[in-house]
Amino acid sequence: MTLVLDAVPLLPQQTNDWDVADQVVADLRAVVGNIADAQEWCARGAGDWSGDTPDAADHAQTTMARDLDVAQAAVESAAAAADVFAEEIGRLKRELETELTPVRATLVEQSETLAGRTATTDAEVAALETDVRTFNGQVATFQSDVDAWRTAVEEAEDAFVRALQAGDTTTEAEGLADSPGRIDPDPLATHLGGLADDPRAARDYWESLTPAQQQALLTQHPDVVGNTDGLPAAVRDDANRASLARDLDYWAKREEDGQLSDPEKEHYAHAQAVQEQVEAYDEEYDPVTGDHLLHLIGYDPDAHSDDGSVIISLGDPDHATHVSTYVPGTTTTASTIGGSVDKSYDVWEGAQEAGAGSVATIVWLDYDAPSIGGLSMDELEDIASVASSDAAADAGGDLSGYLDGLRASRGTDADGEQLPDAHLTLIGHSYGATTSAWAAHDGADVDDLVLLGSPGAPTSTAAELTDANVYVGAAAYDPVSLLGEGVRGGDIPAHHHDPAQESFGAQRIEVADGSYRAQDFLSNHSSYFEGTSLDNVTAIVAGNEPTSVVEGRDGSNYQTLPELVAGAGSRSLGEWLWDELTR
Amino acid sequence: MGVILDVPWSVLTAARAGWDDTGDHLTAATNRLDDVGANGGFAPVVSGALSSWRAHWLSYLGDRVDTCEGASSALAAAMLSYEYADAEAAEHARSLMPYAYREADVHASQDAPPPDPADGPSAWPSGEQATPEPAP
Numbered sequence: 001m002t003l004v005l006d007a008v009p010l011l012p013q014q015t016n017d018w019d020v021a022d023q024v025v026a027d028l029r030a031v032v033g034n035i036a037d038a039q040e041w042c043a044r045g046a047g048d049w050s051g052d053t054p055d056a057a058d059h060a061q062t063t064m065a066r067d068l069d070v071a072q073a074a075v076e077s078a079a080a081a082a083d084v085f086a087e088e089i090g091r092l093k094r095e096l097e098t099e100l101t102p103v104r105a106t107l108v109e110q111s112e113t114l115a116g117r118t119a120t121t122d123a124e125v126a127a128l129e130t131d132v133r134t135f136n137g138q139v140a141t142f143q144s145d146v147d148a149w150r151t152a153v154e155e156a157e158d159a160f161v162r163a164l165q166a167g168d169t170t171t172e173a174e175g176l177a178d179s180p181g182r183i184d185p186d187p188l189a190t191h192l193g194g195l196a197d198d199p200r201a202a203r204d205y206w207e208s209l210t211p212a213q214q215q216a217l218l219t220q221h222p223d224v225v226g227n228t229d230g231l232p233a234a235v236r237d238d239a240n241r242a243s244l245a246r247d248l249d250y251w252a253k254r255e256e257d258g259q260l261s262d263p264e265k266e267h268y269a270h271a272q273a274v275q276e277q278v279e280a281y282d283e284e285y286d287p288v289t290g291d292h293l294l295h296l297i298g299y300d301p302d303a304h305s306d307d308g309s310v311i312i313s314l315g316d317p318d319h320a321t322h323v324s325t326y327v328p329g330t331t332t333t334a335s336t337i338g339g340s341v342d343k344s345y346d347v348w349e350g351a352q353e354a355g356a357g358s359v360a361t362i363v364w365l366d367y368d369a370p371s372i373g374g375l376s377m378d379e380l381e382d383i384a385s386v387a388s389s390d391a392a393a394d395a396g397g398d399l400s401g402y403l404d405g406l407r408a409s410r411g412t413d414a415d416g417e418q419l420p421d422a423h424l425t426l427i428g429h430s431y432g433a434t435t436s437a438w439a440a441h442d443g444a445d446v447d448d449l450v451l452l453g454s455p456g457a458p459t460s461t462a463a464e465l466t467d468a469n470v471y472v473g474a475a476a477y478d479p480v481s482l483l484g485e486g487v488r489g490g491d492i493p494a495h496h497h498d499p500a501q502e503s504f505g506a507q508r509i510e511v512a513d514g515s516y517r518a519q520d521f522l523s524n525h526s527s528y529f530e531g532t533s534l535d536n537v538t539a540i541v542a543g544n545e546p547t548s549v550v551e552g553r554d555g556s557n558y559q560t561l562p563e564l565v566a567g568a569g570s571r572s573l574g575e576w577l578w579d580e581l582t583r
Numbered sequence: 584m585g586v587i588l589d590v591p592w593s594v595l596t597a598a599r600a601g602w603d604d605t606g607d608h609l610t611a612a613t614n615r616l617d618d619v620g621a622n623g624g625f626a627p628v629v630s631g632a633l634s635s636w637r638a639h640w641l642s643y644l645g646d647r648v649d650t651c652e653g654a655s656s657a658l659a660a661a662m663l664s665y666e667y668a669d670a671e672a673a674e675h676a677r678s679l680m681p682y683a684y685r686e687a688d689v690h691a692s693q694d695a696p697p698p699d700p701a702d703g704p705s706a707w708p709s710g711e712q713a714t715p716e717p718a719p
Contacts, residue, residue, distance in 0.1 A: 020624030249611035
């Protein structure tokens with residue numbers, strides 16, 4: 001008898017690129033955003049007209065308002081269909097890569113093994129025959145799976161094409177605009193906006209909406225959806241990317257016409273800086289979800305006295321095992337967010353390599369960080385002053401609310417089961433450390449708190465501050481870290497405490513001392529995301545103990561701020577004199 | 584002798600700015616729409632449908648951009664002299680104003696002097712977005 005091994009079918013080709021489909025959705029939402037902004041002015045001018053229809057038709061703003069509503073309905077409909085298409089293409093891509101591809105590889109291997117087998121005895125022939133039949137059955141199942149995959153692709157394509165064709169004439173789009181089923185998302189946005197201070201309620205409300213309502217909200221009110229704590233990070237990312245693209249398009253046109261106002265120039269610079277980050281990480285993917293690594297989970301270019309607000313996550317914080325939030329300090333604005341994202345990436349990479357589970361690292365810049373021009377005594381006094389101000393407490397309250405939202409938006413696993421809470425680390429640097437300490441004092445629900453180069457904390461002990469594990473990085477020659485009250489005095493009295501003090505009770509992680517030269521103070525203050533310090537931070541983020549700790553500051557083991565300023569200043573002066581004399 | 588449209592200067596300037604801004608938003612929208620799915624990445628059946636859809640709406644929005652730019656230019660010209668060549672031109676400008684001014688009076692220019700240029704660009708209290716006043 002002749003045994004025939006069935007050929008293993010080839011894998012199907014992916015004819016639709018998920019990245020492109022995803023970009024189409026974002027682009028169409030941005031288009032809707034600008035049409036909606038245009039339509040809003042026209043509709044306002046159309047006002048409460050009471051004339052007859054021909055009279056209204058002669059009125060240009062009324063006519064334009066209607067025309068743009070029709071166009072908006074067409075693009076909204078296309079965006080919704082593109083979103084469904086992109087979702088399905090993404091699912092099929094994952095199925096092809098994680099299911100069909102490995103199955104085929106196994107079948108090819110089995111086929112080669114069976115083809116090389118010889119059978120001489122009846123028993124061997126019978127066994128081979130059985131194995132071949134089993135194999136051929138597996139090939140048939142695989143062929144059926146491949147066919148089903150192809151069918152699913154065709155169905156997704158058909159649905160998208162039908163949706164586009166249903167709105168590719170003005171008459172059809174008028175029907176979409178006037179459809180009783182068209183959702184008015186304005187009341188939904190008002191309700192969601194009212195839940196801004198209650199992330200869990202915001203999440204519950206979002207989940208109570210139909211997919212069509214969610215889609216309408218996301219497309220027409222991306223500013224609300226993108227900045228509401230408690231909503232899924234992936235949804236906020238979609239919304240904020242749409243807002244960002246809409247803003248960039250509009251301001252680019254205004255710039256071309258030489259019409260940008262001064263605030264608009266600043267907002268445009270913020271948006272461009274955020275876009276740079278989006279593009280820089282465009283080719284990086286989350287190893288867990290397969291989605292883009294970078295999630296833009298907060299974007300408001302005119303917030304905080306035009307400094308802008310940006311929250312960027314590397315990794316999906318709703319699904320990662322370990323999640324950290326990094327709060328940068330003074331001088332950071334939306335336009336300079338790139339440096340903070342780079343630091344965040346270093347932490348993400350280090351923690352990911354620790355192999356203790358998936359990681360998401362977030363940069364949170366949603367507060368008004370005080371601006372300083374350097375680290376002179378005047379500037380240091382300014383930092384000390386704002387560190388104990390109501391503004392610092394308010395920023396801490398906002399941060400605490402955001403962290404509540406992070407807990408609230410926790411996702412589900414592949415089976416729909418709620419994931420356990422993430423291991424959450426809050427990292428603050430400089431004034432961001434003070435803000436983080438205030439957030440902890442406000443009851444922020446974090447597991448670990450890391451304060452780097454902190455100008456001070458609102459309590460004299462870690463136990464009074466929070467139930468979380470508290471770690472402190474304080475370089476010996478970082479003057480900012482000596483602003484808080486310590487056992488040896490010399491601080492700038494402003495009712496805040498040095499968390500690096502032994503009496504504070506935090507674990508002091510090892511960091512480089514820095515250079516003992518006054519002109520290097522700023523560099524010393526900015527070096528916490530390098531070397532040993534970075535290793536310690538990434539270990540903590542990955543849920544491990546820090547790699548090396550040192551003693552806290554006590555009565556004899558550190559220089560006070562005046563001693564450091566005088567000593568390092570003298571050395572700098574001495575070096576300068578020596579250079580001059582030996583020149 | 585020209586024709587005057589009896590609307591406050593601030594309404595005229597706000598309307599011009601509004602049409603200009605609307606045109607900017609629509610240009611921004613068409614610039615992005617022009618690129619939507621235009622660089623491949625889809626099966627031919629999807630690309631074809633997307634291309635047809637995009638072409639229609641690019642043309643549709645492009646026409647509205649022209650309308651906005653035309654309206655903005657017409658009002659900008661009116662702002663220079665504050666008078667119109669004839670009643671038809673004044674009525675056209677009136678149709679570009681907020682609906683509350685749909686019955687604003689059109690009359691010969693000797694009835695009311697134009698704003699004094701010495702008073703600056705606006706003879707009325709200025710504001711980026713004027714509050715519509717009741718139609719006369």
